[in-house]
Amino acid sequence: MVTSREGDLEFHVIADFLFDWEYWIAPDGKLLFVSPSCKRITGYSAEEFISNPKLLTEIIHPDDKPWIAEHFGNVTKAEMHTYDFRIVKPNGEVRWISHACQPVFGEKGEFLGRRTSNRDVTDRKEAEKQTQAWESRFRETLNGLLEGFQIIGRDWRYIYVNEAAAKQGRATVNQLIGKKMTDVYPGVEKTAMFQKLQKCMDEKISLVMENEFLFPNGERGWFELSVQPVAEGIFVLSQDITQRKKAEMELARSERRWAATLSSIGDAVIATDTDAHITFMNHVAEKLTGWTFSEAKQKPLQEVFRIVNEKTRKAVKNPVVKVLEKGVIVGLANHTVLIRKNGDETPIDDSGAPIRGDSGEISGVVLVFRDISERKKAEEEINNLAKFPEEDPNPVLRVAENGKILYANRASKFFLQNNELSQITQNVQKTIQTGRRRTVEFSHKEKTYLFTFAPFPKEGYVNVYGIDITESKEKDRELIQEKKKLDAITQSLGTGVVVIDKDFKITWINKLASEELKEFLGKKCYSALHNRKNMCSKCGVKKVFERGVSIDIHQCCYADSNGHPQWIELIATPVKDETGNVVSAVEVVLDITEKKDMQAKLEEYSKRLEMLVDTRTKQLEDVQLRLIKSERLAAIGELAGMIGHDLRNPLSGIKNSAYFLKKKGVAIEPKQFSEMLQTIDRCIESSNKIINDLLDYSREIHLEINETTPQRLVAKSLAAVEVPPKVKIRNRVTDRYPIKVDEDKLQRVFINLIKNAIDVLPNGGIITLGSAQNNGCLEFRITDNGCGIPKEVVPKLFAPLVTTKAQGMGFGLAICKRILEAHGGSINVEKTSKKGTTFLITIPTNANNITQAIV
Structure with a gap:
């Protein structure tokens, strides 16, 4: 408070050279003094203000004029006031003024007026506006991040929390700001996490940790925390990794199921890495190679899986190498055999497929192979059967309906002469017309042949089977004697036995079969045994007579008196005379109903197993998809530790620049001010790039x-x-x-x-x-x-x-x-x-x- 007039002159001298605009207003509202700086700040001279004191209110911005005019009207109040308001210069430019006024009193305490100081703070106001805008933009950036950001004071109160951090904490920002962590989450001070945060705050050290958090509602969540000490307390960057943790646990369970599934399937399975070193073998693979998984693990595949060509004995190229070269599924060539650890050889089929990672790169190869020894035997048997007609000593022909010979074995060559060929062609046409099988005897060079014509209307041809029956007719009498011998031999057999002549009539039955079939003696076998009007399509007796087979085994089913299905196996063999000619056939009847029931059950179990394998395969495919996603999550999780470091640099730049601006205030040079704003802008752009790269990769x-x-x-x-x-x-x-x-x-x-x-x-x-x-x-x-x-x-x-x-x-x-x-x-x-x-x-x-x- 000024209490004397002695300083008036000194005040005038000093005020004339001040940067701020100074003026003195009397109790009656007249201006006693105006400093020259008014011209620079307002655009009006000191003389203009002194001659027109109302100019003080006239230059005030219309929006600020009502409350500032009220202040100017109360100049006699004995207290100090400071205000910020806007003025309008003569050229229309709007400037911000920081106005401070204080009362002046004389030696006797009389009120002499007010001394007023006015400073142009437009640049400061603009800087504050820019700073607020940058701060708002920075907060919006933090609130838009997926990571949680929070600043916790030394009294454990939340100073700042972004939206992501509040969401991770199962709360809102308003529910956390200003509240103590120990109040929001009761009992948190007893956790190991709290102790680590306390240590970080007390010792001013950084730490990164994974923590499982139990919320008050009983819910559990996993978080990765990066904690840094700051002036206010601690800064916490948090990443919700609950889903990743669940995926990791599910992946571990899936891997165990995957290994169990591969161990239980019927094929052998070997998995390798990209260097062709073995990483997995199931039990079937151990059995076929002779190596245990513990012996073979990490060994080169070619050392355990040795394969050669069965015919050339040359080594077969490693299938893993093929897969890695081509990146596609490959199979082994025919005639490949596997050499077991003990030197034994096993023919195999094999296929190899690449194991691909999330980005498509090959991370390994899986081989699936099986023992095909039984299949090889079956193929050889099929090849042998294909040779049978040609090696048959009896005539076998296939004739088209127009008489063209489609096939004739060696035994039928002498029937292809004109006379015999004409008879065959005529019977072929009759067979086609009737559509029924027929048998015809042909005489040729003092021999008699019985030809059977079997029609195939849809295909347009007839199969002709001929047999020499010359001696069989001469041996009919001898057959009766043979039957008696057969009767004596077969009475004690535990199966049904019947004898059938070339007319397919039942001529004899043994004791066991007589109880069921005695009324069928003298009747056609297909009528008696199968209740058919025509010969059975798979008749073994017919094959014995027409093809001369030594044995034929086939099965058939019929319904018993109660309607239950009964299965029998029929074994047909020829009865020959002393010269080797077939004169009749013996058919052994075996009841295999129980065996069939067991086979049906076995087939049912096999189908169930196939369904189980399909289900497990689908589960394995699902696990593989989850594995790909979990690998993506793992890559993102790996970034969490880097984000804190990479974001700290731009955040530190922003914080330092903002601190510099606040520290300098209006005294900052325009060039420095511009540089600080550019620094903040670059740091924000750097932060945005880090975040955008992470988002672009993860979505x-x-x-x-x-x-x-x-x-x-x-x-x-x-x-x-x-x-x-x-x-x-x-x-x-x-x-x-x-x-x-x-x-x-x-x-x-x-x-x-x-x-x-x-x-x-x-x-x-x-x-x-x-x-x-x-x-x-x-x-x-x-x-x-x-x-x-x-x-x-x-x-x-x-x-x-x-x-x-x-x-x-x-x-x-x-x-x-x-x-x-x-x-x-x-x-x-x-x-x-x-x-x-x-x-x-x-x-x-x-x-x-x-x-x-x-x-």
Whole structure:
């Protein structure tokens, strides 16, 4: 408080040289003094204010005038006031004024007026506005992140919490801000997590940990926490990894089920890594190779799975090598045998398939093989049966309905002369007309043959089977004697036995069969035994008579008196005279009903097993899909530890710049102020890039297909890149034919590669872009003459988290690869050396090859 007039002169002298605008107003409202700075601040001179005191209120901005005018009207109040308001200069410019006034009193305490100081604070106001805008933008950025950000004070109160952190804590931001952690989550102070946070706060150390948190409602969640000490207390970056933890536990259970499933299937299974070293064997594989899994684990496949060609005895190429070379399923060639550990050999069938990871790379090979010894025997038997008609000593022919001979074995050659051929042709036509089987005797060179004509109307031919019956007729009498002998021999047999003559009549039955079949003596066997009017299609007796087979076994089913199905097995063998001619047939009847029932049950069990294998296979496929996703989650989880580090740098830059602005206030130089704002802007852009790269890699890629041209695509990409003066661009892409692609996403690919090329040319250089068509694909090549890429980096260059730069998270090329694969294309390093690098981009010109989304 000023209490004397002695300082008036000194005040006037000092005020004339002050930067601020000073004036003195008397109790009656008149201006006693106005400093020259008023002209610079308001645009009006001191003389104009003194001659017109109302000018003080007239220059006030209309929005601020009501309450400021009230203040000016109360100049006699004995208290100090400070206000910020706006004025309008004569040229219309609006400026902010910081107004401070205090009462002045004389020596006797009389009120002399007010001394007022006014400062132009427009720049400060603008800085505060910019700072508020940047702070708002920063908060919006943090609230938009998937990670939780929170600052906890030393009294354990929440100072700042973003939306993600509140959601992770099963609360809202308002429910947390200002509240103590120990009040929001009762009992948290007893947890190991709290103790670690306390240590971080007390000892000012950083830590990263995974923690399982029990919420008050009983719900459990897993979080990865990155904790940093700050001035206020601690800063916590949190990532909800509950789903990842559940996926990991489910993956472990799935792997156990996968191993159990592969161990229980009937085929042998071996899995290897990309170096062809064994990583898994099931029990069947152990049995076939003679190696146990503990013996074979991590051994080269060719040492355990030794295969050679059965005929040439040469080693067969390792199937794993084929799979790794071609990347497709491959099978073994025929005649492959497996040499077991003890030297025994087993014929096998085999197939190998690649095991692929999330990004399509091959991580191993699985081999499935089986013992085909029984199948080989069956094939040999089939081949032998195929030779049977030709080796049959009896005539066998196949004749078309027009009389053309389609087939004739060696025994039938002498029947193909004119007379005999004419008889055969006539009977073939009659057989076709009636559609029924017929038997006819032919005499040829003092011999009698019985020919059976079997029609096949749909196929348009007749099979003709002939047998020599000359001696059989002479031996009929002897047959009766043989029957008696047979009767004596077979009476004690435990099965039914019947004798059938060449007319297919039952001529004899043994004692066991007589109780059931005695009324059928003298009747046709197919009528008596099978209640048929025609001969059975699979009749073994007929084969004995017509083909001369030594034995025929077949099965048939009939219903008993109660309607229950009964199965019997019929074994037919020939009865020959002393010269070897077949004179009759013996058919042994075995009851195999119980055996059939067991086979039916076995078949039912087999079908159930097949269904179980199908179910397990489907489960295995589902597990594989979850494994791919969990590997993606694992890659994202790996980033959590990096995000805290990478975000700390831009966040520190923002915080330091904001602190500098607040510290300097209005005294900051405009150039420094601009530099601080640029620093904040760069840091925010850096944070956004880290977050966007993470989001782009973790979410699906959806394509929006539109039409463009190669020339336009590359031109737009170049226009979006700031090329240094020392770097020359040679754009040789001139193709203008239309292509259908997602233009925005492909521009991102080209921009990324062009920027990478610029980064390796700090001292200048040349970047060349070219295009060409090749086998239905459009090829782009981007070449720089930089220092090249280390050879050990090239194989993993397109994997996430791989970078050759000092800064960056290694997502750029991984995202480029996913975008191109979504188009059905690819990206590769075509060549690299110390003289430069060429990237090859391939895109199919057929839009049908484009995939709409990649997980």
